[in-house]
Amino acid sequence: MASEKTVLITGTSSGIGLATALATAQAGWTTIATMRDTDKAQALLQAAAENGVADRIHVKRLDVVDPESITACLDEVIAEHGRLDALVNNAGAAQIGTIELMPLDDVRTTMEVNFFGVVATTRAALPHLRAAQGRVITVTSVGGVVGQPFNEAYCAAKFAVEGFMESLAPVAATVGVDVTVVEPGAVASEFVANLGLDIPAQLAEAGPYAPALKAYIARTRESFGNAQSPAQAAVPIIEALTGDHPAFRVQTSKWAREFVGTTIADLDGSAVQALTRAWLR
Template sequence: MNTTKTVLITGTSSGIGLAAAVGAARAGWQVVATMRDTAKAENLTRAAAAAGVAGLVQVKRLDVVDPASVESCLREVLAEHGRLDAVVNNAGAGHVGTIEQSSMNDVRATMEVNFFGVVAVTKAALPYLRAGQGRVITVTSIGGVVGQPFNEAYCAAKFAVEGFMESLAPVAATAGVGVTVVEPGPVATEFVANLGVDVTEVIAAAGPYGEAMRAYVDRTLKAFQEAQTPDEAAAPIIEALTGAAPAFRVQTSPAVREVAAAKLTDLDGSGVQALTRAWLS
């Protein structure tokens, strides 16, 4: 019987997922690092080798929006390692644009990867996690706490994940499974580039929202220039993975904690609205 704890992490080709995979391996875990396109695994394998943990990082294909892919990957993990002690739901994708100018297909696609993908992986993993009284750790976002301009679809998905996990946590606890959500703010990753949009075109296409979009883009680009590193954002994930009794909700920086605290004490919403409106002026 394999005595090394095993964790499956989604979305590990770059950014927080890559850093979490290497960090978990450094902590002594067998890491099943999954991604939709394993041809993009080079950065991860190079980082694992540089950290001296290549033997603990196994790359597998998993597409969170494909149920057959999820089920197949989990069966392989159990067959090869004999156990699954934790899942880190990290895979996600952004979408910038206000609802009037976004297609319903865009909205549905955003919900599929950011919400339904999390649900699918969690649902499939729970029987295995119950067996070992494991943990579900999910990377949400400060955008799952505070709704952000031009991010209606993305924030809706992240809000949904927060609600799903907050509801699941006490139920899972009765079976010995811990649930934690990790809320990053801006992280210096490929996330912005991976949105696949041209900033100039986005502003030009915003029509009556053009000036607001310009202000939002300027603020967002500045925020990402001052962002946490992926290693800094991944550190709370490793703490939630290895700690004796991790909290349900964890923010990755003092700045994110400040914004989250403002939301959670803002009973009529006026404070948050004043904050986010300022991003557009």
């Protein structure tokens, strides 16, 4: 019964993670809503109360770049609920900049959060998911399929996640665990706002890249002005969680499907290059 099943979701303090936690609870799942800083749980808890699912949502601390935090959280989940049926890897962090101007440590941090955090959490959860014949659902991005200007570090991490999960999926299937990646496009959430970018300062420091960066920022602001809501982006996650035979790759909108389709059909890379270079003019 769905009401007996337990799902752990990372990065639930806002955006897609918060919306997914609400949706899984509404679908009858025991929802372990994790975040790095549990002091930021108020928005989730208030929404859970307003939607009548507060009893199904259990907030726990989990920092995906801290192995001890991952282990402690999973140990608590198994001790308290006896099982883990699904993991939703959602925690992530954006990074805007181009490699010549970025400290290498910023690139490493981006990889730690967006790639190694997913690897570590998935690795720790797999024994429990095997026991439950469960599922791993990972929120990647259209930026995990189409490389995007001034997103080199972020896209590299998301490409890595896609390759990791695509390689893991057939292996996990042999032990009864389904693997799905969910690719959102622009989502109206705090994800980008949390970057804390000082746009004038970044443009002033961009040197020869300033014209291209200015064009990219203008294009990005426009795309996020027409973004889907976190609740809309969460719908395919719930479908992948509850469907009988989830696909490996799922996009969250018609725009995302068309965008991702550009590169899947682009054998020599020319179509993607023509598309993204146009953003910088």
